[in-house]
Every structure is written in C-alpha cells, then in structure tokens.
Amino acid sequence: MKETYLGVNVSNLTYSALIEAIFADINKKKKSMIVAINPEKVMKAQDDPELKKLLNRADYQVPDGIGVVLASKLKGGKIKQRVTGIDMMLNLCEEAAERGKKVFLYGAKPGIAEEAKQELIRKYPNLQVSGTLDGYEKDETKIIETINEGNPDIIFVALGSPRQEYWILDHLDKISPSIFQGVGGSFDVISGRINRAPEIFMKFGLEWLYRLVKEPWRWKRQIVIPKFLIRVLMKK
Ligand code: UDP
Numbered sequence: 001m002k003e004t005y006l007g008v009n010v011s012n013l014t015y016s017a018l019i020e021a022i023f024a025d026i027n028k029k030k031k032s033m034i035v036a037i038n039p040e041k042v043m044k045a046q047d048d049p050e051l052k053k054l055l056n057r058a059d060y061q062v063p064d065g066i067g068v069v070l071a072s073k074l075k076g077g078k079i080k081q082r083v084t085g086i087d088m089m090l091n092l093c094e095e096a097a098e099r100g101k102k103v104f105l106y107g108a109k110p111g112i113a114e115e116a117k118q119e120l121i122r123k124y125p126n127l128q129v130s131g132t133l134d135g136y137e138k139d140e141t142k143i144i145e146t147i148n149e150g151n152p153d154i155i156f157v158a159l160g161s162p163r164q165e166y167w168i169l170d171h172l173d174k175i176s177p178s179i180f181q182g183v184g185g186s187f188d189v190i191s192g193r194i195n196r197a198p199e200i201f202m203k204f205g206l207e208w209l210y211r212l213v214k215e216p217w218r219w220k221r222q223i224v225i226p227k228f229l230i231r232v233l234m235k236k
Contacts, residue, residue: 002061003077005232007052008042010061010068012078015091018060022092025059026101026153026178033057033168034181036064036085039071039228040221041161054165062088066205067225071232082205086186086196089156092179093120096154097127104147104177107135107158108187115191135159147175154179158187 002009011018025032035041035058045052055061062083063069072079096103103120105113113132121127130150135158137143147155155177157164164182172180188194196202197210208225211218 003072003075003079005068005071005075006042006046006228006235007056008037008045008061009056010037010063010072010079011083012063012072013060013083014081015083015088018062018083018088019091019095022060022179023095023099023101029178031172032059032179033165033172034060034062034088034179035165036088036182036184037061037068038065039067039225042068043224043228043231044162051162051165054162054169057169058165065225066208067228069205070229074229074233085181085183086189089181089183089186090123090190092154092181093127094124097124100128101153102128102130102150104130104150104152104155105132105158105187106143106147106155107133107164107183108185108191110134110136112187112191112193113158115193116187119190119192144171144175147177152177154181156181156183156186158183158185160184 001011003012035055041055045055063079064084066082069079069082093103105117107113113134117129117132130152131146133143133146157168157180159167161182161184168180168182189196197207201207201210208222212222
C-alpha cells in the first residue's frame with residue numbers, strides 16, 4: 001500500500017482505490033488528510049524532521065510528479081502512475097457530486113476560490129460547494145465559522161506548501177469536514193488564471209518541461225528532481 005523514499009511514505013494506490021477508501025472514511029466520519037508528495041517536499045523534509053513527521057502523519061500521500069514515479073521505478077516499487085494533487089481534487093469533486101457530498105474551497109487570493117467554484121460547477125453540475133474563503137483572511141473565528149456553516153464533507157486547502165499541511169493538522173479536529181486535502185496552487189489553475197501544460201506534455205510526463213519553458217525561473221525548484229533521484233539511488 002505504501003512505499004518509502006528517503007523516509008517519506010507514498011501511497012501506491014490508483015485513483016479509483018484511493019477514491020473508494022476516501023469515501024468510506026466520509027461515511028464513517030473518519031478524519032483523513034491527503035497530501036501530494038513530490039521531490040521538492042521530500043528533500044525539504046530531509047532537513048526538517050517536523051515536516052517529515054507531518055507528511056507521514058497524513059492518511060493518503062499521493063505521488064504527485066514524475067520524480068516520485070521514477071524513484072519507484074528505480075527501486076522496483078509499484079507506483080506506475082502519477083496521482084497529481086489537482087487531478088485527485090477533480091476526481092473527488094466528480095465523485096462528491098455523484099454521491100451527494102459537499103465540498104469547501106479554502107485558499108488563494110480573494111475571488112479565486114469563487115471562480116474555481118463556478119468552474120467546478122460548470123464541470124460537475126450536481127456538485128454542492130458549501131462555501132469558499134480566500135487564503136488571506138486573518139480572523140481565525142471567521143475562518144472556522146465560515147467553513148463549518150455549510151457542514152462540508154471535504155475541504156480543499158490551497159495555502160501553498162508546507163503552510164497548508166500545518167494548517168490542516170492544526171484544524172483537523174476543530175472543523176467539521178472529514179477529508180482535508182492540501183492542493184497548493186490548484187484553485188489558480190482551475191479558475192483559469194494559470195494554464196496547465198497541453199495534454200501531449202502531460203501524457204509523456206513532461207509537464208515540468210512545459211513549465212520550465214513558460215516559467216524559466218522555476219529551474220531552481222526543478223533541479224531538486226535529479227538531486228532527489230540520486231539520493232534515492234544511493235540509499236540501499
Ligand atoms: N496562498 C494563500 N495564502 C497565503 C499564501 C499563499 O492562499 O498566505 C495561496 C496562493 O494565492 C496560491 C497558493 O497559496 O494560490 C500557493 O500556490 P503555490 O503554487 O505556491 O503552492 P505549491 O503548489 O507550490 O505548494
């Protein structure tokens with residue numbers, strides 16, 4: 001079920017297996033946390049034991065990014081396919097619409113979560129979005145009240161990493177949702193503010209290349225992928 005790379009757990013379940021497990025949690029009212037694992041987070045966790053503990057504390061660590069899939073391949077693991085944070089979120093919304101569960105969107109700049117909500121409803125007309133809140137609201141009481149108001153089953157938290165993961169851990173037992181997923185910049189993408197790579201890049205696992213060409217300053221973030229793979233290989 002899980003593989004470990006440089007001390008960080010990653011789930012090797014497919015989308016459909018993950019979805020079934022997550023909706024079973026909702027029905028049991030079990031609190032669960034989903035995090036996307038990529039080489040950047042694993043490397044950060046090497047110098048940050050607190051972060052490593054937090055990532056491993058999550059119930060579902062999805063292999064976000066080609067780096068983790070390659071690591072699994074190199075080590076004879078079972079992870080064959082990326083399960084990206086954003087696709088996981090879209091899958092959860094699609095299923096939530098079908099199963100009558102409610103979602104909440106928390107994070108990103110003012111107005112973006114609302115735009116993402118409209119786009120999600122356009123995609124999944126039966127989806128119930130119990131509310132939205134931007135990620136710059138400071139009033140803790142207001143944050144908690146706004147989220148609890150509509151009694152959502154799933155909350156997507158888009159505050160960037162690792163802030164969103166710490167926020168989730170801190171709020172798991174304070175607010176009503178059962179499922180908590182940290183989704184980074186996903187609301188910006190869903191709302192259409194940021195374009196995802198064309199299908200062809202994604203099909204061949206080259207989304208990183210597309211992003212590198214469009215946002216060259218990202219090389220500093222991407223250089224971490226080969227570093228990560230070398231360390232995984234060197235570890236027996
Ligand atoms: N963000 C937020 N509140 C903050 C800081 C950031 O809501 O105080 C949002 C920001 O607007 C963006 C997301 O968090 O939508 C961060 O996205 P990024 O792509 O940097 O995160 P990553 O995917 O790298 O974790």
